[in-house]
Each structure stands twice: as structure tokens, then as C-alpha cells.
Amino acid sequence: MSVAGPHLRLPELLVEKVVAEALAEDLGDAGDITTAATVTPGARASGAIAARKTGVVAGLQIAEAAFRALDENVDFEVLIRDGERVQAGLQIARVAGDAGALLTAERVALNFLGHMSGIATLTSSYMDKISGTRAKIIDTRKTRPGLRAFEKLAVRAGGGLNHRFGLFDAILIKDNHIIAAGDIGAALDKARERAGHMVKVEIEVATIAELREALSHKPDAVLLDNMPVATLKEAVAEVAGRAITEASGGVNLETVRAIAETGVDLISVGALTHSAPVLDIGFDFDQGG
Amino acid sequence: MSVAGPHLRLPELLVEKVVAEALAEDLGDAGDITTAATVTPGARASGAIAARKTGVVAGLQIAEAAFRALDENVDFEVLIRDGERVQAGLQIARVAGDAGALLTAERVALNFLGHMSGIATLTSSYMDKISGTRAKIIDTRKTRPGLRAFEKLAVRAGGGLNHRFGLFDAILIKDNHIIAAGDIGAALDKARERAGHMVKVEIEVATIAELREALSHKPDAVLLDNMPVATLKEAVAEVAGRAITEASGGVNLETVRAIAETGVDLISVGALTHSAPVLDIGFDFDQGG
Amino acid sequence: MSVAGPHLRLPELLVEKVVAEALAEDLGDAGDITTAATVTPGARASGAIAARKTGVVAGLQIAEAAFRALDENVDFEVLIRDGERVQAGLQIARVAGDAGALLTAERVALNFLGHMSGIATLTSSYMDKISGTRAKIIDTRKTRPGLRAFEKLAVRAGGGLNHRFGLFDAILIKDNHIIAAGDIGAALDKARERAGHMVKVEIEVATIAELREALSHKPDAVLLDNMPVATLKEAVAEVAGRAITEASGGVNLETVRAIAETGVDLISVGALTHSAPVLDIGFDFDQGG
Amino acid sequence: MSVAGPHLRLPELLVEKVVAEALAEDLGDAGDITTAATVTPGARASGAIAARKTGVVAGLQIAEAAFRALDENVDFEVLIRDGERVQAGLQIARVAGDAGALLTAERVALNFLGHMSGIATLTSSYMDKISGTRAKIIDTRKTRPGLRAFEKLAVRAGGGLNHRFGLFDAILIKDNHIIAAGDIGAALDKARERAGHMVKVEIEVATIAELREALSHKPDAVLLDNMPVATLKEAVAEVAGRAITEASGGVNLETVRAIAETGVDLISVGALTHSAPVLDIGFDFDQGG
Amino acid sequence: MSVAGPHLRLPELLVEKVVAEALAEDLGDAGDITTAATVTPGARASGAIAARKTGVVAGLQIAEAAFRALDENVDFEVLIRDGERVQAGLQIARVAGDAGALLTAERVALNFLGHMSGIATLTSSYMDKISGTRAKIIDTRKTRPGLRAFEKLAVRAGGGLNHRFGLFDAILIKDNHIIAAGDIGAALDKARERAGHMVKVEIEVATIAELREALSHKPDAVLLDNMPVATLKEAVAEVAGRAITEASGGVNLETVRAIAETGVDLISVGALTHSAPVLDIGFDFDQGG
Amino acid sequence: MSVAGPHLRLPELLVEKVVAEALAEDLGDAGDITTAATVTPGARASGAIAARKTGVVAGLQIAEAAFRALDENVDFEVLIRDGERVQAGLQIARVAGDAGALLTAERVALNFLGHMSGIATLTSSYMDKISGTRAKIIDTRKTRPGLRAFEKLAVRAGGGLNHRFGLFDAILIKDNHIIAAGDIGAALDKARERAGHMVKVEIEVATIAELREALSHKPDAVLLDNMPVATLKEAVAEVAGRAITEASGGVNLETVRAIAETGVDLISVGALTHSAPVLDIGFDFDQGG
DSSP: OOSOOGGGOOOHHHHHHHHHHHHHHHHTTTOOHHHHHHSOTTOEEEEEEEESSOEEOOOHHHHHHHHHHHOTTOEEEESSOTTOEEOTTOEEEEEEEEHHHHHHHHHHHHHHHHHHHHHHHHHHHHHHHTTTSSOEEEOOSOOOTTOHHHHHHHHHHTTOBOOOSSSSSSEEEOHHHHHHHSSHHHHHHHHHHHSOTTBOEEEEESSHHHHHHHHTTOOSEEEEESOOHHHHHHHHHHHTTSSEEEEESSOOTTTHHHHHTTTOSEEEOTHHHHSOOOOOEEEEEOTTO | OOSOOGGGOOOHHHHHHHHHHHHHHHHTTTOOHHHHHHSOTTOEEEEEEEESSOEEOOOHHHHHHHHHHHOTTOEEEESSOTTOEEOTTOEEEEEEEEHHHHHHHHHHHHHHHHHHHHHHHHHHHHHHHTTTSSOEEEOOSOOOTTOHHHHHHHHHHTTOBOOOSSTTSSEEEOHHHHHHHSSHHHHHHHHHHHSOTTBOEEEEESSHHHHHHHHTTOOSEEEEETOOHHHHHHHHHHHTTSSEEEEESSOOTTTHHHHHTTTOSEEEOTHHHHSOOOOOEEEEEOTTO | OOSOOGGGOOOHHHHHHHHHHHHHHHHTTTOOHHHHHHSOTTOEEEEEEEESSOEEOOOHHHHHHHHHHHOTTOEEEESSOTTOEEOTTOEEEEEEEEHHHHHHHHHHHHHHHHHHHHHHHHHHHHHHHTTTSSOEEEOOSOOOTTOHHHHHHHHHHTTOBOOOSSTTSSEEEOHHHHHHHSSHHHHHHHHHHHSOTTBOEEEEESSHHHHHHHHTTOOSEEEEESOOHHHHHHHHHHHTTSSEEEEESSOOTTTHHHHHTTTOSEEEOTHHHHSOOOOOEEEEEOTTO | OOSOOGGGOOOHHHHHHHHHHHHHHHHTTTOOHHHHHHSOTTOEEEEEEEESSOEEOOOHHHHHHHHHHHOTTOEEEESSOTTOEEOTTOEEEEEEEEHHHHHHHHHHHHHHHHHHHHHHHHHHHHHHHTTTSSOEEEOOSOOOTTOHHHHHHHHHHTTOBOOOSSSSSSEEEOHHHHHHHSSHHHHHHHHHHHSOTTBOEEEEESSHHHHHHHHTTOOSEEEEESOOHHHHHHHHHHHTTSSEEEEESSOOTTTHHHHHTTTOSEEEOTHHHHSOOOOOEEEEEOTTO | OOSOOGGGOOOHHHHHHHHHHHHHHHHTTTOOHHHHHHSOTTOEEEEEEEESSOEEOOOHHHHHHHHHHHOTTOEEEESSOTTOEEOTTOEEEEEEEEHHHHHHHHHHHHHHHHHHHHHHHHHHHHHHHTTTSSOEEEOOSOOOTTOHHHHHHHHHHTTOBOOOSSTTSSEEEOHHHHHHHSSHHHHHHHHHHHSOTTBOEEEEESSHHHHHHHHTTOOSEEEEETOOHHHHHHHHHHHTTSSEEEEESSOOTTTHHHHHTTTOSEEEOTHHHHSOOOOOEEEEEOTTO | OOSOOGGGOOOHHHHHHHHHHHHHHHHTTTOOHHHHHHSOTTOEEEEEEEESSOEEOOOHHHHHHHHHHHOTTOEEEESSOTTOEEOTTOEEEEEEEEHHHHHHHHHHHHHHHHHHHHHHHHHHHHHHHTTTSSOEEEOOSOOOTTOHHHHHHHHHHTTOBOOOSSSSSSEEEOHHHHHHHSSHHHHHHHHHHHSOTTBOEEEEESSHHHHHHHHTTOOSEEEEESOOHHHHHHHHHHHTTSSEEEEESSOOTTTHHHHHTTTOSEEEOTHHHHSOOOOOEEEEEOTTO
């Protein structure tokens, strides 16, 4: 796990656009009036991005882009890569460049890095809890508006997998869709008829009876919603490999292992993205820097 | 506190823009393929936004805008306003309109509402802890990129006040600015010389000695960084009303009251925005809806 | 097929954005200087959108949006819906509103409608050729930049299905990816390991040997590239239902039936989107209008 | 014709913007998940853009920009320039750079290049048909929304000239404008009164009588709409050099020469942009690349 | 001149976009914090837009759009239209609507209206000076960045005509283009060869000799640059109707009549757009409003 | 005053965005058709930006960005910096690069530079008039839409200070806010209660009585609106250092010194931004360039 793979990078044009918007949010039209008043133009500085707490790193591509947006020649050396664990007190990256640019970009860089590393760290905690089982931890669409691609990357950095990205790339039939379509069979049949061959179809079921009805219409995956552990076990046996199984609801760090041991393929956890606390990461300027 | 005041509303054009971006993130170019496959065009539905946990509501303007973006005639009735406390299980708002639009917009609406209410609820918890003191809870620039205005509104809804919005609307001189400018006095003098008359100047100090040096150059406010409670008390006495006092660092729900009792004016808490867990809020379709 | 289903509609916010850009392209900053010089403000007009040639209609949502962008109260009555066949000379829709708005929006409305109906018509011709077989016609990513969602809707209107939307929503491993990954098995294994459970994996093969190697790594679909009809038949037998089969290459209106009769599931046709001629559609103002 | 002149280049900022949008359409927020899963970061590759069919090249500036957007150091060597004819099987350009970037950008680059070269090739076919006459082939506003500047460049590359760009840069009075203004004379007089001195005024006429009425009000150009060849000849004689003459309607590769031989100055052909099939152009990776 | 014609309106989508940007500039993300703190939500107000000085009005479409952007039901009654003269002290329009919206939008509305009316008023002064001559006053490309369409409308409102809009809609060959092309003849020939038939070609000349050389290559217009009045007269005689004549340079309210009396067709004045002082226009809330 | 400080620079990303929009306004989609027709690709040129009139320079960062947007390797040498005075006829900067790029960007560069230098020059004239007094000249929100940051920089370059940037960064209570809030005390109390500690509160008063009422509620600043010089003097005495004093209304180059001598801290002048004539600045190509 020593090299961050390309699955831990986002499209560069997307990163530049979102970083530019974040900087614009912080700078307004008037810019960093504190730095303008106090820092000599052309002065150089260097420093280190360091973890104040232990966790898993995510977001270095974004942090680097924030500094580079204000100093295209900034020197950004990664010491610990996305997806790797950093111990409290250790340096994650070293940065050197224009002093004003570093001061101005610091907060935007850290806001991305802390938020994304917080998600990666929480995901990693869930993965640790279920180690040895065959289950995987996945995310949901309960993300911060505008930051979904960033948060989903962080889940991958923490060792999790991603559920569908949005409403457009896969079909997930929930209870209200079933009511609208008539019944489970009608909903699944309509979905399959309309979907292209590269689109998977998943359906939410709450009981074994619903599960059986769903399986007779061949979904690619079934979301087992809020089932007690015993029911989950029964459901996995019922499915018998005919569909991917996803457990959802009531998942936390205390309950997750028991859920994993039911034999489900996937456990989805909304908290990964909607409630992960920040990983405390700071920027320390070098002395004399 | 029964009516959400205008200070709990954002500019409508800003809300429409950010909501449109959040919907585009979720819908892509292909749209909600599940709803398209299963819901009859023109069908109507209604339902309630309800709290699963007790907390303080924030973000109803945004939630309504998300539904309205997809159904301009949606009926959105607010039962509990931004800034009010909702008990677990109670309804916050009722929504009626095009069934497809409600299903498609639901997640975006709840993502804003849950995130913002989470911040309001945490802010409110801090405010409760310090009730009876003269201190106020304020936020920081440690916000989710692109969501600062939304998160700062949520802090206000929770009873807190806002620190500066960004780098552009106030001067906050930190240690690295002081190093760059030479010393505390030089930094404050330069800042005052450049700043317009409507711009306030705050400076970060870590010791009583630094505080004294700063006060002799007449800052509008002093940020007392990471000081033990005893030192904070000494600092407040030293300032003696000559500047606004802000305590920062090491603040959590256990420590905040002792800090407030030192007599500081303001206590800034990064966790309000960077680590508030979501408030669990759901959308329940009416039976037959 | 008398009612255009929701799968023939695009997200309204996307349509408004692209229509606004198309109008801006045509209007510039100075606007329609011919209409400004010759048409009395406030004058009313009406007319009909009519087909000059027989074909399948697609794009009415967009055409209506173009008129509505310039006259929000325009009256737009659809006579023949997306996905329906229109005979040469018949009216597709009737439009009434501000005369200047109609004259100014006419070309943008017709450009969308003619282009999309051309694609629907060509798709329909392919579908007619293979009627009675089990095969389906699908599109490719060979689309006009910026217009993919519009062109893919037109394919659906013509009775076809859509391949993946872009590089982000499904995995399609081509020869160069295989070379980069090492071999077919390595490529498929890596893809499966990284992909979320809602992402399908397809692989391109050119020979029966490659097909066998691929099948042993369980792809969701196989793209049978440029195979002669006899080889296609052999390939379908080899697959024996273990994966979706897609024929690609050398497909035209003369060859498509023989390809369909090999038993493949899908036939992808780049020409649907990259070479469909426009369907000739005009706008006739009513006399006295 | 060995060097592509500046009239075959678009503003660089426009190209970068449209290419970024096309890449965003193809990449979404999640990016190229096939390449991310299979290609080693940092790997290099090279290949050739080659014509599968004979035709006239257009769009190399855009194709290069697509590759450069993902690899700013890409090596892009043009072998056959915009406006030149390429024989089937020959290379148009050579590309070398980051392997992942080449794979990801390939389709966007080819979509622009194939579409624009298709238009250039068709324009060139029309020009060949009328060689030796004094007429020129021109385009119309029947373009693909959002791509007008690209399609008009392709027409120039094929040897044609451009009609007005949009509604804003010249006045073209059609039948409905005449009805709105009262009569031909009133329409022309109003147009001339309002137009700045750098704006030309053209009017559509369908008969010799209308032509005479128009000429008495001194238009810069007359559009002779759907006139038989004999009438066109009469019209050209009637004009006698007092205005530019444009023939329009019923133009195809069979009829165009007879129309040109009537002596008209210009022949406008909607099919150039609305119905040109793609020129088949591929990208071949080098062996071992 | 009692009704503002369509030539005094801009495309509505352009107006909405620029007004939204102007409001965003003034409101930032935090909005109008003064109004939020002091005005009761839902309160109504009314008032009048009134001229403090006499002048010609321009920009009411934009002013109305600014108020409407914040209150879609605002009542906006125009008393004096674009292009009409208003006496100091008189009302131009009456506005009624949401009190907060009126207070917030007021400055943006007045900034457009004052700036545009200032240009219209100055243009009108120039027109008055040359009344009775055959010359017309025209503008230049010396406009405020981003506001050209608005400023050119204001020139028309003041009775002037517009020169070309930008670099894209007409050819104007200046001295440096002539040097680059070789000589006057080469520049004109190249321009004519490349330009479509709807594009006019003008050339700048500084002497009678240059003028003669230019005329032999048939430009549509000649810009007589910085010529003394006597030379201008000679130039007009030399041209003898073979091209449109434009005088430029050294034009002010003192010199313009003498220049007009030389018989030139057009006099271009940069000051119209780059140096017109604002027309002082205010917004007076009604008593009790 | 020999080096332009960082307070005379705008955020680079803002400058690039606004410059790109200004170039797009001038270039349209078709680009600079004059330069395309007449200038040989790859030709080099050089020249000087020179003042035709004496004044204070502002906007060189923007001018350089305009040239660099079209030729990223342009050589731009500043001879006289923002904030410095240039004598008529002297060079301000030298530019060398691609000939076509220089010709195309010239007008956009000069439009920014002339407009901003005009504002700096007028501001400087006001500052000269009040030299020796303690007053400072400040601007208002009466700016050209979309250009506020540029115009406020120009005011600083001319030696002035900036009032608040917009409605979002400070509270300025005017008469209508007072009416809405009830009275002066209520308005000030509400404002203070809602405002964060970094937000200053100013209130407009028209009489000594209003001033006294305001002072008893401790505003940070008072705007003394349209007071005669004698009243201003009385007001300054009344304030006695308890608030910042700003005089406003009836200020021009004749009256400003008398106002300054009343002892007010600040004098706000709308004309700085809304009525400053351009400073005449041109671009002279070198001979043979």
C-alpha cells in the first residue's frame, strides 16, 4: 500500500475547478487582506503538513492543487500517501514556495485534507472491525453537497468500496418506487426493460417474503434494509449467491462485525460521509520560514 | 424564537445556484433512471420531513429550494423553523407535489438539512453549557469547501455568532504574519494603515507578554491561543475592556464552561463546522402517496 | 407508444442550461438585430412545427424549452410525441406566443429537433431491419461533444438502448487496456477488484481464444469486435449465456440483420450518433400570424 | 495550401473551454474508471491519428487541446494540416505522452476531429462540383447547438465561406420579417435605419417581382429562395451586380453545378453542417506503446 | 420617441446573467447584513426612481431586472422610457414590492441606470451639436470590460449608432495590420478573400495618398484618422460616395460640428463610453414606505 | 512609492476569470477576423504602453494578464508601477511577444488600464487637495457592475482608502433601515446583536440631534450626510473621538478642502468610481515590429 494508485486520483480538471471555487469562497474579490498587509512580496517560506492525531490520509492531490493554484512553482513533497496510515505527530507532506501563497492557501488545503482524511480514517476503522470476514464496507449518497467525488475517493482510501455515484449510474429501487410501480415484480421488470446492458439493478427489501419475490425477478443486488442479524443470516441463505447482498441500517462500530459475520457481501454505512469527524491536520511553518 | 429571522436566510440566487449544482451532481446528464423507470409521469405524492433524533433545525430554505427546483409548484409547509428545537419523531415540514420530483430531490434536500441541523445542534449544545456566562460561541474558517455560507447560517441557527467569513472581510494576524512583518507592533501598524475604516483587526497572542505588546498597538480584538484557564483569566484582566477577547484551542463540551467563566467575550470552536455529526432527518411518504 | 415516457425526458435544469447556451451562441450580446428592426414589440404569432420528410420524432422537450426561454407564456401543443413516427407533411407541434420570441428561437428549436429526430429515425431503421430477432441496437460514445445526453435520448426514442454514458459509469476494457494490464485475466481481475458492486465490466475480444480467456474471468459482457458472421455465431455458442454479447464493427443497414441472426444480444452502431443526417423539420407561421 | 492559416484557428480560450466541457461530459466526477483500474501510473505511450477513409482534415487544434488538457507536456506532431486532403490509411498526426492521458482523451479528440473533418470533406465535394464557375459554397445557421464555431471552421477548411455567424452580426430579412414590417421596402428601410454602418443587410425573395422591389431599396445581398435554375439566371441578370446573389434551397451534389452556372455569387448548403457523415478517423497505439 | 423600441432591449437571458453577477458582487455569500438586521421580513415598500439632473434615460430594462431578481412580483412602472429626456427632479419609474428586496437591489439597479443614462446623455449632447448635418455619432470598442452590450445600447438610446461590436463581426484594418500584411492593397485583398459575404471591411488611413490607395481596393468604409478639418473635406471629396467615411480622433463637443460639416458620414467618439460621467439618479422611498 | 505593494494586487484567479470574460466579449466565437486575415502566424512584435496624458497608473496586473492570456510567454516589463505618477508621453510598460496576440489583446488591456488609471488619477487629485489635513478620501458602492474590485484597487492606487466592499462585509444603516427598525437606537441595537465581533456598524445621520441619539448606542462610525461645513465641524466636536466620522454628499474638488478642514476622519466621494474620465493611454508598436 505504499503507492497511491490512480483509483485514488480525481480528474485534474475537476480538482482545479473545485479548488478554484473554494479559494474564491475564502478570498472573495478583495483577497487575503491580512497577508497583503503583513507579508513582503516575493518572500519564501516552507513548512510541513503534519497529523495531530493518528489516522488514514486522503486528499493530498487536492491539497497540492490548492497551493499550486496560488504558486504554480510550489514544491510539494508527499511523505505519506493517500490510503496510508499516519501516526500522530508525523509529517504527511512538505511544502515550499512563495510565503504569501502558502499563508493564503493553507486553510483551503487543510479543509479538504482534514475532511477527506477523517472519512478515510472512519472507513478504515470499520474495515478493521470486520477483518477476516468476506464483507466489504461501502458508502451511500448521504454526502456533503458538491463534495461527493471527494468523499467517495476518501472512502476508497480508507479501504472501502463505493456504492453508485448518483441517481444516473445505477438503479436502486426503494419502497416508494415499488409503490409507484405497483409491486416488486413490476418495478424490477420495468427497470430491466429500460436500463442499458451496463446498468445494474438493485432493490430494497425488508422481509424474507419480499426478498423471495424480488429474487424471482433476478435483480443484480438486494439491499437488506434494517434486518436483525438473524434475519440477515436467513436472507443470505435464501439468496444463495443469486444476487449481491447489501446490509443497511443500524450499522455502527459496535454492530458491524456481527452483521459482517452473517455472510453478506456488503455493508453500507451513511456515517462514513455524513458524520466522520475531521482528522486533525495542521500546517507548521519552518522556523525562519 | 418562533419565527426564523432574515439572518437565517441566504441570498436566494446563491441558494438556487448551489442547489442546482447539488442536483446536477446527483442527477448527472442522464437523470434519475430509477424514477424514470418506475414512476408514472404526473403522479402526485406527499410526505413529511421528520426528525429521527432530537436537535435544532437549520437549512429549511435550502431543502425547500431543492424540491422547488424540480417542481416549481411544490407545496412546502414549515412546521418547525430554522433555529427551533425538534423532538425525535416529530415532523419538521410537510411536502406535496409531483411524485417523481419528490423522489428525485429527496436526497439533496436531506443532505443539506441533516448537515446544517447537525451543526446547529452541536452549536446549541455548546451554548447550553455556557448559559449564564457572558461568553458567546463562534465558528472558524474550518468549513467544508463550498459550503461556508450554509454552515455559518447553521451556527447562527444554533445560537452562535460568526467569526469573519473569509480572508477578505477582516484582518486576523497569526504567528506567521507576525514573523513576516517583523514583530507584533509592526504587524498591527501595517494592518491598520492598509485597512479601510470598516475593517476590524484581530491578533493572535499566546502569552501575557505578547498580549501586552499587542494591546499597546490597539487591536480591535485579541485571539488568546491555547491558553490554560488561569492564563485566560489573567489575560481578560489585562485587557480590561480595551479589546474584544476570543479564546481558542482545546475547547470541547467538557472544557467550554470553565473557559467561559474566565470572562472572555468569545470562544471559537472549529468542531462546530468540521466535526458535527449529521442530525438524522428522514422523509416519509404518506401512505397511498 | 402513444405517450412519451419519462425515459424520454432529460433533467429540466440540464435542458435549460444547454438551451440557454445555444441561444447565447446564436444571439451573442447584441441579440436578434433583424427581428429588433422589423417586428413590432408585443405582436403575436402562431405556427406549426412540421415534418418535411417521414421519420421518428425526438427532442420536443428541448424545442419547447427554446421557445419558452424567450416567452415564458408560450403555448406549445404536442401533436406527435418523442418516439412516434411522423409522416412527411404532417404537423408535430403547434406554437403560439410573442412573434419576436418565435422568430428568434425558431432556429435553435429546429436545430435540436432535426438533429435528434435524425438520430431517432436512423435508429428506428436499424431496429426495423432486425425485427423478429432477439438482438437490440445500442449506441456508442461517438457523439457530438456536449450533446451526448441529447443524442442518447434520441437513440432511445428510435427504439434503441444506450451503452454506458461515459468513462465513469461502467468499465469497458479495450486492447490497449489489456496491453497495459498485462493480459486479459489481469485486466479483468484488476477491474473487478476496484469496481463498486454496481459497476459492470465488459471486455473487448477479437478471437475465440481471447473470448475463452475472458470468460474464465467472468466479465459481465463481452464486446465481439469486428468478427465475421460465422465467428460471431461460434462466439455466441461459446458464451452460452455466461455473459452479455455485443457485436461491434462493420455494421450497416445491409449487414445488420445477418449479425442479429447470429444470436448476439446487442449490436452497437456508431453511425447512429456520428453520421445520422438531419430529419428535415420546418416551422411554418400561420397566415396572418 | 500546405500551412493551415490563422483563419483555421479558433480563439484558444474558447477551445480550452469547450474541450474541458467535452471531457467533463465523458469523465463525470468519477473519471475514467477503466484506465484507473488497468493502466500503471506514469506509463508512456505513443500512437498515430490515422484516416480510415479519404477526406479533408479539420479540427487538429481541438484534438491537440483534448490531449493537452490531460497531459500538458504531450507531444503532438501534425503531419497533415487542417484544410489538406488525407488518403485513406495515412497518418494525420502523431501523439506521444502519458499512457493514461492518451487513453482517456482519445474519444473526445476523435469525436471533434471526425465530425469536423466530415464537414470539411463534404464542403470540399461541393466545391469540386462547381470548380471553374464563379460561385462559392457557404454554410447556414443549421448547426449542432454549441458547436457552431467549430463547424464553421470546418466549412472554411473544406474551401467554403461562412454566412453570418448568428442573429447578431448581420441582418437577414425573411418572409415572416417582411410580413411583420409590412412589405419588402418597409423591412429594408427599417433595417438600414437601425443597423450600424458595419452591418450588412440581406433579404430573401422568392420571385423576380419581389427581387425588383427589394433592389429598389438597396440591400447588400439577396437570397434567391428555392428558385428554379431558369429563374435564378433571370434573377442574376436582373441584379446586374447591384447586390450579392445567394441561391438557397434544393441544393445537393447533383444539382449544385447547374445552380452555380446560373452566375450566382453564393450557394448556401444546410447539409454541410446538419447532415455531413463523420470522416472515419482512428487512433492506433504503437506496438509496445 | 415615446415608446422604447426593441433595438433598446438586450437579450433577456444576458440581462439576467449580468444582473445576477452584479448582485452576487454586492451580496457576497453572506447577503445584505444591514437589511437582515433591521428590516422586518414581509414588510412592503414603494418608491420612485428619480433624476437629480436632466439627461437621457437608458437602462430601465436592467434596473427592473435587478429588482425582479430579488422579488419576482415587484411592481415596476416606467414613466420615462429609454431614449427619452428626463428633467431634473422628475420621476423615471415607480417601484413597489418587498421592502427588503428594494433596499438590497437599489444600488445595483442605480449603478446600471446611472452609468447607462450618463452615456446616453453624453451621446445626445454630441448629436445636438451636429443637428442639421448629415453625420451620425458612433461609438468605439473603448468600453468598460464586460459591459459593452449595455454601453452600446446606451449610445443608441442617446441617438447614436454602433460601430462593430467586437473583433469578430467586422474587419477594421489599422496601421499595424497594414504593416503586417505588407501594404494597404495586400491587407484589403487578404481581408476580402477571407471574409464571408456578410462581413464589411473598413480600413484606417491617415493621408490622402493612403486614402487613394485604399479606394482602389474597394473597402466598404474608410476611417479617416486624426485628419485636420481641411483634409477631411478633401478626403470626402476624394471618396465621392465610393465608401462610407468615418472621422476619428480629436473629437470633442467643441470640435464636433466643424468635423460634421466636412460631409463625413460618421464621427466616432471614444469618450461616449470611456469618459461619460454618471447621470445622477436616486431612489426615494415613499413616506411610510 | 517605488514598489507596488501587495495591496495593489488582486487574486490571480479573479483576474484571469475577468480577463477571460473581457476577451470573450471582444472575440466572440469567431475571433479576431482582421488579425487572422492580415497577420502572418508566428510573427513577433514589440511595443510600449504609453501615457498620452499625465496621471496615476493603476491596472498593470490586469493589462499583463490580458496579453498573457493570448501569449503565455509574453515579455511584459513594467517601467512605472501601479500607484506611481506618469508624465504625458512617457512609457509605462514594454511588451514583446506574438504579433497577433499583441494586436488582439491590445484593446482589452488598454480598456482596463485606462479606466483604472482614470480612477487613480481622480483619487489622487482629491488627495492633493486635502494634503496636510487629517482626512482621508474613500470610495463608495457606486461602481461599474462587475468591476468593483478593480475600481477599489484603483482608488487605493490613487492614495485613497476603501469603504466596505459590499452589502456583506459591514453594516451601514441608512434612513430607510432606521424607518424599518423603528428608530436609530433600535436599528443600532439590532445590528449589534446580529453582527459577529469582526463586523463594524456605521450609521447615517443628517442632524446633530440624530448624531447624539446614534452616539448613545455606540456605533463604530457615523456617516454625516450632506451637512454644511459648519454643522460638520459641530458634529466632529460632538463625536469627540467616540466614533469614526465620515462626511458624505456635495463633495467635489472645489469643496473638499473645506470639508477636510472640519476635522472629519473620512470623506467619501462617489465620483471617484462613477464619473472618473479615462486616463488616455495608448499602445505604440515599435517600428519594424
